[in-house]
Amino acid sequence: MNQQATLLTRPDWRLELQQAFRNPNDLLEYVGLDASQFFEDSRARELFPLLVPRPFARLIKPGDANDPLLRQVLPLKQEFDDTPGYTADPLLEQGDNVAVDKNQGLLHKYQSRILIILKGGCAVNCRYCFRRHFPYQEIRFSQQELSQTIDYLTRNPQINEVILSGGDPLMASDKTLTRIIDALSNVTQLKRLRIHSRLPIVIPTRITETLVGILANTRLKTSLVLHANHANEISAELKHRLASLYKAGIHLFNQSVLLKGVNDNVDSLTELSESLFDCDVLPYYLHQLDKVSGAAHFEVSDDTAQQLWLGMNARLPGFLVPKLVREVGGENSKTAIMPDGRFK
Ligand SMILES: *Cc1c(COP(=O)(O)O)cnc(C)c1O
């Protein structure tokens, strides 16, 4: 087939994925930095590959090595540091101490909701990711896993919400999503469907009319929880696409990770909340970093986190201040780390 025809018929977001940066030198050159100065750093891609779609790279300020978006995706030599308390599996998801059945791709930690690890890969590799040692590439959620999930739900009638997660669930095709959502909507005990995805942030064209239709045409109350960490990640294209989800009645939320050198100041956090709400997205969680080896240089202390959170409260309405939380293995919910006496 002729190359031009292939490109024209391929859905746009998949093309973006195919054309994403995978080599640190190419990315550095694109953002106007001297790749030779990052020679040592680039070796960290062996720990976790670099992957940066072009729509995200376009939002990086040229020539700025400290750009908050670049810092989230650029391999650095600090990733080789061995820091006490930082491990390969901070949430103990690889062990058998959680109600996890990895063959089924299910995580059932909290009473009323279950998480499906729908798709292994992501469209971007975030250096701070707690899954950096287990990119879950090989996970497949096929027909068999779907029937096992339906069985599991039937045996656990207290579950009323299903969360599609990953990796990134929107890496799945629209056809797969339709099949799964249709099957779930037939489970009468379910009220809600939630999708946790960073894909629309790094490739906004993933939000197609078809996707909006799929999410809008189910009886389940549907939410999309985005993952943006900085206001600069919110482009005009993203805003435009989120508007169609909002108009279709999809509830929009965002979760962020508090990251040193990225968003660890009151101005950035406030601006993020403001920009999100400009797109009708409500801030949901502000997570403390999971202590995964290779990410210690992103750590912000709990003390500082609380000061930043109080700073946000002084500048924003309550509904634009996300809950400050950490995930602790074995707890029955996320653990709040807001200062005492404040909306605990
Ligand atoms: C975070 C998480 C959820 C969702 O928790 P909410 O507080 O409902 O957002 C569900 N299951 C697992 C395994 C989680 O890690």
Ligand code: SF4
């Ligand atoms: S998109 Fe989410 S799961 Fe994927 S690498 Fe980034 S933080 Fe990790």
